[in-house]
Amino acid sequence: MSQKTNHDEIVDALDDEDSAFGAVADDTLSKRERYVRALDRNIVAPARIVWDDLRARVGLAIIGIYLFMGTVGPKLIDPPRTGDGPRLEGAFETWAHPLGTDSLGRDILASIVHATPNMLLMILAGGIFTTVMATVVGTTSGYLRGRVDQFIMMVTDVVMTIPGLPLVVILAAALSPENPIVIGVILTINAWAGLARSIRSQVLAVRENSYVEAAKAMGMPTRTVIRREILPNIMPYVLVNFVNASRNVIFASVGLYFIGVLPYDTIVNWGVMIDLAYQGGALQTTAAAHWLLAPLITVMLLSFGLIMFAQGTDRMFNPRVRARHSSSGTAEEPDEETNSTPATGGALK
């Protein structure tokens, strides 16, 4: 104990004698401590902010249900088979078929659950493809500027103006993809462009900071500067956009399966169920209404969950909210802050 104070005194003395340049950090962080700190700053603090928001909590709960349905669900519930039960049994009538059956007697709950893993793979593939592509393109372009930037932005603008759905339709026609991961990538084939553009403008703002200049002056290679100094600043933005990209993957895949653009043999998607119900006359008779409504509600609920989550995480941008949560005080939220950020960010890109 006494030794330590001694040591401190010596350091203090050194500090006083020499100029500030002579001072050396008196203790270095061990690797483990550094990881703990990074974890706290990048995951625990944002998570706490997110959890504080009711919308984010609702969103997380809903997303959790779907994750459960997609991972554990297929093991708990038998796959749907023709003739599982009577045809077109209504919903909430028997325990054997809680959501009823379709016109071939397949259990609707089982169909929904067994379509989920593919759906999640698709969402994940599409979301990752969009965000990674956009982040790579946006940061390189924004950081390098000049000719490279001009060329990349030209390409990006061209990709951005091509409307996604018709492009996906002809790609699907030419490739007839069946692997969910491939489908996910095709569905977002030009979704990255808009995001890349907004990431670029964020990078343009971040790179003006003095610490980026310092890093460059120290001779860090470009890749390291981008990874260590620039990326952490735009990560929350990228995360929120990952959620939005996922939502678009769901909309597009369900829509395209529904109009029969993507090929299928069995029920691999909620869109397929909607298509089968639509073809099977679920619009004409009320007896088949549950067959149509079940997948519709499934899609709507997931989309609602994702949007709630995105709205809640939007607050992570707000530096004041962040600062308050990193020190454990829980002051009352000033009203203006909640109003100003989320609305504009989401609607206008």
Next chain:
Amino acid sequence: MVRYYIKRTVQLLVTIVTVVSLSFFLIRFLPGGPADALRAELLQNNPGMSQAQINRRVEARLNIAPDDPLLVQYTDYLINLSQGDMGTSTTQGAPVTEILASAIPWTIFVMATAVGVAFVIGISAGALMAYKEGSRFDSTATVAAIVTNSVPDYIYGILLLWILGFQLGLFPLGGRYSGAVEPTINLLTPMQTVGFLGDALRHAALLITSVVIFVWGGWALGMRGNSIQILGEDYLRVARLRGLSERRIALRYVGRNAVLPMYTAMLITVGFLFGGSVILEQIFSYPGVGYYMIEGLHRRDYPLMMGVFIVITITVAIGVYIADLTYGWIDPRASADGGSD
């Protein structure tokens, strides 16, 4: 500014060339793509046919001569397209250009009406929400906007068609207009014209409604955010001190400044709605361009499908181009900082 115009024009040309090349290469090269599929189909249906005959048939249908050198094929394709020749639809028995020419006005009619209605609703709701910020109206409308904006338009389409179309029988189930109504737009016969327009509107009503329900929320939230920001500006306080009427402040000072930054975003949305017509028109069996694209796909009518793709993408590209060029003219603030970004 001139440099910006040149840059945008080059960009438009690049977009068009990209789209056209893409459709050319997709038809021509992808394994299992349209050309191969068509060849396989012809072989299956006519086992006695020689390779040359099959190639000729493929050429007649897809506008492609597979035996010519690649460059010749490509330039032929470009020349044909520039002359408005997109080949002949195999299922409709008419030139693709003709089918598209008859379909485009309907898609534009539906989308323009929907966008117009959504614009009025979204912008006025957004402005009201901003004025009554923090009130119960504001929070309810915000939630409503977020929720309606979180469900894709085709789901509204299915639900509306199911409830109002099939169950209650209030709206027709498909088509552009009733068979009994003669399509007339003529100032000399106003009664018939009004009757026809009303009938056409009734057929498009559910489609329009589903787009409006989906789109209004995003614009309302955008308008709300922009207006709130402007309401706090100093020049607004000055305007009030000058004793200008509230109405004038609301329209000229807040409204205009809040709407203008949304101009480009809105036109891009319009472009994407145009692309989104692919799914909606299929649900309502509404023969616009999107409908024919999927018809072409299902019935392996590739010239028709590719024709729609080219027309939709080029229309959207030109739309965005016009939006970008006119933006500086509509909102002088944009040209002040060069408008290059």
